Amino acid sequence: MKRPGSLLLITTFFALVSVLPAMATQWNAAVGAQSKNKGRQALAFLPNEIWIHVGDSISWTFNADDIHTVTFLTDGQVRPPFPAGCPGFNPSGASFDGSTCVSSPPFITGQSFDVLFPTAGNFKLVCLVHEDMTGVVHVLDTSVPLPHEQSYYDQQAAREAQNLLSAPDLFREHHHDRSAHLVAVGIGKVVATAGGHQTVSLMRFVEPDLLVHAGETVEWTNNDPITPHTITFGEEPQGDPAPPSGNVTIDADGALHATISSKSDNVHSGFIISAPQERIGLPQAPLGTTRFRITFTKAGVYPYICALHDDLGMKGRIVVLP
Numbered sequence: 001m002k003r004p005g006s007l008l009l010i011t012t013f014f015a016l017v018s019v020l021p022a023m024a025t026q027w028n029a030a031v032g033a034q035s036k037n038k039g040r041q042a043l044a045f046l047p048n049e050i051w052i053h054v055g056d057s058i059s060w061t062f063n064a065d066d067i068h069t070v071t072f073l074t075d076g077q078v079r080p081p082f083p084a085g086c087p088g089f090n091p092s093g094a095s096f097d098g099s100t101c102v103s104s105p106p107f108i109t110g111q112s113f114d115v116l117f118p119t120a121g122n123f124k125l126v127c128l129v130h131e132d133m134t135g136v137v138h139v140l141d142t143s144v145p146l147p148h149e150q151s152y153y154d155q156q157a158a159r160e161a162q163n164l165l166s167a168p169d170l171f172r173e174h175h176h177d178r179s180a181h182l183v184a185v186g187i188g189k190v191v192a193t194a195g196g197h198q199t200v201s202l203m204r205f206v207e208p209d210l211l212v213h214a215g216e217t218v219e220w221t222n223n224d225p226i227t228p229h230t231i232t233f234g235e236e237p238q239g240d241p242a243p244p245s246g247n248v249t250i251d252a253d254g255a256l257h258a259t260i261s262s263k264s265d266n267v268h269s270g271f272i273i274s275a276p277q278e279r280i281g282l283p284q285a286p287l288g289t290t291r292f293r294i295t296f297t298k299a300g301v302y303p304y305i306c307a308l309h310d311d312l313g314m315k316g317r318i319v320v321l322p
C-alpha cells in the first residue's frame with residue numbers, strides 16, 4: 001500500500017541535500033607508465049591538467065619503476081634537487097595552498113600520494129626527478145562548475161600513456177650504423193599538452209651488443225632531450241653518479257673519452273645528458289655532454305650498465321675481437 005506521506009518525505013530530503021555544502025571529492029590521477037619490459041618510460045602526470053573544487057583532494061598513484069615525485073613548489077621557488085625535496089615537509093596529510101612547498105618522496109609502482117587543496121588557484125605540478133614532467137591543478141571555487149568528471153580523466157590518462165609508450169618514431173628517427181661503432185644511449189621525446197610537458201624515454205642501449213676490434217673506439221650518444229644516462233664499466237660509483245671517474249678525459253670536441261685495457265678497469269662516464277632548454281632572462285646554459293668514447297685495447301667481453309637505469313634493464317656488452 002502506498003503511504004501518502006512518502007512523496008513529501010522524499011521531496012524534503014532532496015531539498016535539504018541541495019542546501020548542504022558540496023561534499024569534498026577525491027580525484028585520482030596517475031604518475032608515470034611503463035612498457036612491460038620497463039624499457040619505455042612515460043615520464044608524465046597522467047593526465048597533467050585537472051580541474052577540482054576548493055576542499056577537494058587528488059590521489060596520485062605511481063605506476064612506474066623509474067622514480068618520480070609529486071611536487072608543488074611555491075611561486076618563484078628555486079627548483080631543489082630531488083633528494084632534498086621540500087625540507088621540513090611531512091608528507092602525511094599533505095595540503096597545498098601555494099604558500100609552502102609540498103612534495104612526495106621519490107616513489108615507484110604501487111605507492112601513492114594524496115594532496116588536499118584548501119584554496120582556489122592554479123598550481124603548477126612538477127616531478128623533481130624529471131624536468132619535462134609538469135602539469136597544473138586548477139582549484140576553483142565550489143560555485144564554479146567543473147568541466148570534467150573522473151571518468152574523463154581516467155580515459156585521458158590511459159590514452160596519453162598509450163600514445164607515449166607506443167611512440168612509433170622513437171626508433172625510426174635514429175638510424176644507427178653499427179660499422180661506425182656507435183651506440184645510441186637512450187632516445188626520448190617531449191610532448192606538450194595544454195597542462196605542461198610529458199616525456200617518453202627509452203631506457204635502453206639501442207645496440208646492447210656491439211662487436212669491435214682491439215684498438216678501436218666505441219662512441220655512445222645520448223639522443224634523449226632530457227633524461228641522463230651513464231656508461232659504466234666495472235664498479236658503480238659510490239655516491240653522486242653525475243661526475244665521471246678520474247680516468248675520463250675530454251676530447252677536443254667536448255666528448256668524454258676513456259681507455260679500457262683490462263676487464264678489471266673501472267670506467268664511469270658520469271651523466272651523459274643534453275643541455276637544458278634555454279629560458280629568456282637566465283644565463284645561457286652550457287652545452288650538454290652527449291658523447292662518450294672508449295678505446296678498447298685488448299680482446300675480451302666487457303659488460304656495462306647505465307648506473308641510473310640498470311634496474312630497468314639498461315645494460316650492454318662490448319665484444320672486443322683481437
Ligand SMILES: [Cu+2]
Nearest residue numbers: 229306308309
Ligand atoms: Cu640510463
